[in-house]
Amino acid sequence: MKTSSGNRRPRYAILGNRLVVVCLLALLAIAVLSIVGTIASPYSVEEISFDQNFEGPSLGGGHWFGTDDLGRDLFVRTLKGTQITFLIAIVATMVSLVIGVTYGAIAGYFGGKIDAIMMRAVDALYAMPFIFFVILLMVVFERSLTLMFIAIGAINWLDTARIVRGQTISLKQRAFVDAARMVGVSNFAIIARHIAPNLLGIVIVYVTLTIPQIILFESFLSFLGLGVQEPQTSLGALVSEGVSRMERAPWMLLFPASFLAVMLLCLNFLGDGLRDVFDPKSAKA
């Protein structure tokens, strides 16, 4: 059927929005660079050479972004950090989205006792001191990236669930949900077909707020020594390291920080544009 051709219009609309295209391309370029660059570079992330420490950035000397206090090539480290940061931001956001939207939509749609029990559970989780929780996790299990994803996702889905639940409650009172019920659509199909697509706008805006938050949270954990561990690194870890060496070697702050800033800016604009695209009302014919 003609109508089942799915997301035809959103795709057009995305391409129609110049800012979104620019941001998308910039993010893509950063992603590709971070992968290709780490492979192509003659240096490795962990290679230490004390005789080359605190070398300034130079095109001829081989260290484009300079080196850090241990003489490691900052170019490779920045790109590696970008990779990790991307990965954490995307995976943790996905985790928190999938859990949060499903949980919130179910609680909001069914309401009553189900809602009360589910949301009180969320309240209880909110009351837990999460840093403590994360430290425990890290101590009991080994420190690993997977654990990071789980820990960050587990914190973030609570907010998502609350927002989605509120939206769902106001959506389920709209007449189109009653109309779907009259036609005989099952509860889960109503959530999937009628509620969830209408949540998209707000969820996307929320995601654009979440990703920077997750990136910051990750760098905070790294700062405490609970996040990504040396010789692995993330942009957050590099920035916090750069801050402490700011006077001696400003490039150690400058390069990771500008990568981080560009990424966050692009994500924010992208979120703005995506919201317009996914809200059928704002799309121009």
Add this chain to the structure above:
Amino acid sequence: MSLLTVSGLTISYPDSEEPAVRDLSFAIASAESVGIVGESGAGKSQTALAILGLLPGNAKVNGSIMLADTEIVRASPRALRKVRAHKVSMIFQDPATALNPYMKVGHQLKAVLLEHGLVAPGKAKQICIEMLERVQLPDPQRQYHAYPHQLSGGMRQRVLIAAALIGEPDLIVADEPTTALDVTVQAQILTLLAQLRRESNTALLLITHDLAVISQNCERLLVMDQGCLVEEGSCKEVFGHPAHPHTIRLLASVSRIDAEAPQRLSAQDTQTVLDVKQLGVSFRDRRRGGRFVAVQPVDLSIEAGESLAIVGESGSGKTSLARAIAGLLAETSGSVTFLGEPLPGHVARRSKAVRRQLQMVFQEPLSSLNPAMRVGEIVAEPLKVHSPAESTDVRTKRVSEMLARVGLAWNLVDRYPHELSGGQAQRVAIARALMLKPGLLICDEALSALDGTVRSEIIALLKAEQQKSRLSLMIITHDLGVVREMCDRVIVMHEGRVCEQGSNEEIFSRAQHPYTKALLAAVPVMVC
């Protein structure tokens, strides 16, 4: 010398090619009452807002609006403030949103006086209370301190009228002042407005889609269509001898309670489709505890091919009754028998076969369509649920047949609901309901949000469906004209009780119950 002279007024917006109002010229003499009629999108409200200088900032206004000796177009905000309340004021459509919910109504009135420095602050309160008395608000001393939510719709509209009149303006612009109100309240408000106008010699510009209201309240009228003035003249001339085809169409689309009753389509065999016994609805009252009874136990039945009207004002329980039958309410009492089978109270517990037979069309066409789905998906959804095995080709064919049947062009199939007009959206909702070939269609105020001409088209569509498939209709409405035009039997509800029921002819010609009589008397009738 005319009070208001509008000449060559054109209003356009940057994001639309067609201007909202095009080259409009008219004049209002002092103490005259002029009506503007037209359907939604005709530019009536834009004209009203322009006269008060209230158009949004991105509107481009050309032409001139002279109010006494002030040019409104391109007037500075300061100059406009001087004119408003003093020379011209406005009564808005929805009294619930035109009042600030956080301010006592007395203070909102007082603000008008003090902002414009019309009286000394010490005297303001006294004048406000007198004004509330003039608009016949019961117990004005006490209501002065009431918040808007503590007042009924009619009382709020009285407060708005008081606010409009308190600056003693020369002209009142009333934009659909009674559309949001019940018909008995509408009658009271219109009488009050006429009386106050006579007392203070105020001119009135009344904007409405209801021709009967204009015919009763105005001396002259302007007919607008798509931003243009198409006809102008005294009510007598225009209603008696309409010249423009649009005016003729508007007049033809009026559902009149003094029209002939419709002929019953097929009365030969009487198979009962729906039989309701002692159906009651009550809600838990959170604030006061206990239960609030929305509908007292009701008995009713509908035969095949019959249309039953349930009439009542807001709060009469008619919508609760319809939703209880449809199974959209959790807590009901009594029994519903549909096609000989007892129906469980909630729609989720009803069998698929039954759900198929019982469909509903909702009041607000736009909100009953999922904004994230296209027309084609919306109309196809019932098929997806009830015959999931069907191939997409068959489905597409059935969707296209159904769209043609309700009078929608195939090229709308890829549109989103917000890209449709109100009438198109309601046709989509009807198409979705008819897709399953139901035995009973419940229309909950399905015609109320539509323009007159669109409404008569939808009525014709429903009647044709009824003839074709012996569809039974249950029409929930407050519009007695529609009832007279298309229903066989009428149930009148008041405060959760059925106060009268009977055939169309019985109710409209030989009403027994005093409430029914009051209701009928309040319906504005064309006088010309």
